[in-house]
Amino acid sequence: MSVKEEKKPEFFKSVVFAFVIVLVILGTFTILFFYRSIFAPNVDLGIHRTQFLYIHTGSDFKGVTDELNKYRFLMNPSSYKRVAAWKKYDKHVKAGRYRIRDGMSNNELINLLRAGKQEPVRVIFQSMRTKEELAGKIASQIEADSVSLLRLMDDARYLSNFNITPATSYILFLPNTYEFFWNTSADQFFRKMFQYFKVFWNSDRRQKSTDEGFTIPQVVTLASILDRETAKDSEKPVIAGVYINRLRKNWPLQADPTLIFAANDYSVKRVTSKLMDIDSPYNTYSHTGLPPGPICIPSVASIDAVLNFQEHHYMYFCAREDLSGYHAFAVTLEEHNRNAKKYQAVMRKLNIR
Numbered sequence: 001m002s003v004k005e006e007k008k009p010e011f012f013k014s015v016v017f018a019f020v021i022v023l024v025i026l027g028t029f030t031i032l033f034f035y036r037s038i039f040a041p042n043v044d045l046g047i048h049r050t051q052f053l054y055i056h057t058g059s060d061f062k063g064v065t066d067e068l069n070k071y072r073f074l075m076n077p078s079s080y081k082r083v084a085a086w087k088k089y090d091k092h093v094k095a096g097r098y099r100i101r102d103g104m105s106n107n108e109l110i111n112l113l114r115a116g117k118q119e120p121v122r123v124i125f126q127s128m129r130t131k132e133e134l135a136g137k138i139a140s141q142i143e144a145d146s147v148s149l150l151r152l153m154d155d156a157r158y159l160s161n162f163n164i165t166p167a168t169s170y171i172l173f174l175p176n177t178y179e180f181f182w183n184t185s186a187d188q189f190f191r192k193m194f195q196y197f198k199v200f201w202n203s204d205r206r207q208k209s210t211d212e213g214f215t216i217p218q219v220v221t222l223a224s225i226l227d228r229e230t231a232k233d234s235e236k237p238v239i240a241g242v243y244i245n246r247l248r249k250n251w252p253l254q255a256d257p258t259l260i261f262a263a264n265d266y267s268v269k270r271v272t273s274k275l276m277d278i279d280s281p282y283n284t285y286s287h288t289g290l291p292p293g294p295i296c297i298p299s300v301a302s303i304d305a306v307l308n309f310q311e312h313h314y315m316y317f318c319a320r321e322d323l324s325g326y327h328a329f330a331v332t333l334e335e336h337n338r339n340a341k342k343y344q345a346v347m348r349k350l351n352i353r
Helices: 005-038 059-068 077-086 104-114 133-141 144-152 156-162 166-174 186-200 203-211 217-230 232-248 256-262 300-307 333-349
Strands: 050-055 096-101 119-123 176-180 316-319 326-330
Touching: 005 104, 005 316, 077 104, 096 104, 096 333, 104 119, 104 333, 119 133, 133 144, 133 156, 133 166, 133 300, 144 156, 144 186, 156 166, 156 186, 166 217, 176 186, 176 232, 203 300, 217 300, 232 300, 232 316, 232 326, 316 333
Parallel strands: none
Antiparallel strands: 050 096, 119 176, 316 326
């Protein structure tokens, strides 16, 4: 056998070995490439440890990617797109508010978004005077806009699902802190509030309302007047008793806050005779009984003050002359006039008209 023939197998082995080495190297790089794409950190939030990503209802994969790129949350957008395609996230985009962490991998980020594991929001609102104010407050905290919320507040047919009317729609909304998903629609918001409403109006509160001869909207309507009359929770049951005494005697309520509501002018500090002549079903000087509906969203304290009103013989009340925010109560008109003169004298002295 010649030397040349002996070298052929050795050369062939060397080529095969080199080829295997190349394959191993390529395989290693491929594995490292895929590993880094999937598991290496790819979310950079700068100085923040966490941030919220908002995905609007109807958004597609491109919309989500654009949102991530808009705030430069991704170190390597290309690797994110590759992993999203492998995990078919483009077919599973879910709206919501997501808390993302600095240093998340593509795998962690896409699993979070694909599973729809969004962070709930705390919706907070207090006593509101107008529907526009309420809708704006809610819309600033969830995805539903104020226009869609206002539309439902004035939709008699829709509100009939909850046994309320546009005039009484305030009864669904109790000042509190509620938990919602950010991508809540206006309809979903109303239905969830109705569930909270049923919890609040338990058998005890409903029975007290019935015992007093009031419907729930009537209780809330009177409570809304209390809310505008005084900020002092301790005297709300006393004022509620005054109004109930007037209702029992079929007197006009003569509640100044209802005139301000009717005039839709919340800059009014003192009610004048001009306001008392306003033509409105909310004018409790010219109409007996309760107005058609609440004039604001009352506090829970005001609602419970109506349900637990104080029995007494007072028919009148006016602000105290010490300007403490409390009221002086009277059984007779003569006594009330004396109290009123004291208060008016202080107002004149301070040049408040």
